[in-house]
Amino acid sequence: MKKVLITGSSGFLGQNLLKLAPRNTQIIAHYCQTIPENPGSKLELFQADFRTGHWEFIQKLRPDIIIHTAAMADIDECESHPVPARKINFETTCRLSDLARSLGSRFIFISSDVVFEGNRGHYKEEDKPCPLNVYARTKSEAERYILDNPSNMVVIRPALFYGSALDSRPSFSEIMFRRLRSGQNIHAFTDQYRTPVLVKDLANAIWELVHHDYCGLLHVGGPQRFNRYEMGLVLCWIFNLDSSLLIPVKSSDVQMNAPRPLDCSLDSSRAAGILKTHFSDFEEGCRLAFSEN
Numbered sequence: 584m585k586k587v588l589i590t591g592s593s594g595f596l597g598q599n600l601l602k603l604a605p606r607n608t609q610i611i612a613h614y615c616q617t618i619p620e621n622p623g624s625k626l627e628l629f630q631a632d633f634r635t636g637h638w639e640f641i642q643k644l645r646p647d648i649i650i651h652t653a654a655m656a657d658i659d660e661c662e663s664h665p666v667p668a669r670k671i672n673f674e675t676t677c678r679l680s681d682l683a684r685s686l687g688s689r690f691i692f693i694s695s696d697v698v699f700e701g702n703r704g705h706y707k708e709e710d711k712p713c714p715l716n717v718y719a720r721t722k723s724e725a726e727r728y729i730l731d732n733p734s735n736m737v738v739i740r741p742a743l744f745y746g747s748a749l750d751s752r753p754s755f756s757e758i759m760f761r762r763l764r765s766g767q768n769i770h771a772f773t774d775q776y777r778t779p780v781l782v783k784d785l786a787n788a789i790w791e792l793v794h795h796d797y798c799g800l801l802h803v804g805g806p807q808r809f810n811r812y813e814m815g816l817v818l819c820w821i822f823n824l825d826s827s828l829l830i831p832v833k834s835s836d837v838q839m840n841a842p843r844p845l846d847c848s849l850d851s852s853r854a855a856g857i858l859k860t861h862f863s864d865f866e867e868g869c870r871l872a873f874s875e876n
């Protein structure tokens with residue numbers, strides 16, 4: 584039975600990876616502050632704060648595969664706290680990839696679509712990153728480190744993901760859905776474009792990649808390009824909610840710590856070509872994610 588270490592298993596993506604883990608897998612579930620829900624008996628918990636190192640323990644765990652999702656993932660927090668952001672997002676990723684290489688383990692790193700400048704969108708794997716903020720820089724430098732030392736490694740650039748965060752903090756799409764359903768206003772950007780991917784589809788794609796021989800960069804986004812205002816309109820249309828609760832805003836109307844790329848939509852045709860995982864369109868994904876809520 585393969586032993587898989589999931590870092591950040593208490594997060595939005597990590598929780599979905601735990602839920603969708605194949606039966607014949609032994610999981611070591613890493614967390615920092617939040618003990619993840621335990622969905623099965625073949626699960627060993629592992630606490631570590633990557634601000635203070637702690638990578639060496641992973642050597643003793645000897646995983647066959649490492650899925651590295653843990654990150655300081657709040658873009659504005661990274662901008663205000665660049666030192667821990669670099670320690671967690673860049674240094675930890677480098678050290679974990681070194682460990683994976685020394686153990687002969689497969690390493691799957693979760694990067695981000697925001698490594699691009701965002702001036703044209705439809706980015707392919709061949710396009711050059713041009714990070715605009717601290718978070719994107721830490722991710723882009725970690726990608727570079729991994730790709731410059733190639734071995735059994737995959738760097739996934741997911742698009743913005745949506746759906747149920749299970750026992751983690753509610754995702755942006757859950758917050759939007761809950762506010763609209765309870766008749767509360769919500770501000771939504773009209774000028775920041777992404778290719779949102781259902782978190783369950785992303786988790787299924789990662790599990791498929793665990794047993795795949797693909798190595799290198801891979802864009803994993805959904806099939807449609809939307810801004811958040813348009814996502815809100817789709818939610819209103821599907822669930823018969825009041826779309827006048829959506830307040831359109833532009834990036835320039837809102838004061839934020841970190842600059843954001845405007846259009847970091849991804850071309851995910853390579854992933855669609857090599858993976859069997861089905862990628863839901865946004866309407867189908869929202870119906871799957873929110874119909875039971």
Ligand SMILES: NC(=O)c1ccc[n+]([C@@H]2O[C@H](COP(=O)([O-])OP(=O)(O)OC[C@H]3O[C@@H](n4cnc5c(N)ncnc54)[C@H](OP(=O)(O)O)[C@@H]3O)[C@@H](O)[C@H]2O)c1
Nearest residue numbers: 591593594595596614615616617632633653654695743744
């Ligand atoms: N959310 C998106 O739409 C999106 C889009 C593109 C890429 N990504 C990337 O995808 C990955 C997963 O994102 P997510 O939304 O699932 O993130 P998340 O919900 O914020 O979860 C972050 C995870 O990292 C762990 N973590 C945070 N600080 C840590 C530290 N100092 N030491 C060790 N672990 C620490 C957290 O542990 P505790 O909760 O236990 O403290 C949590 O398990 C991240 O790498 C993110 O950059 C996210």
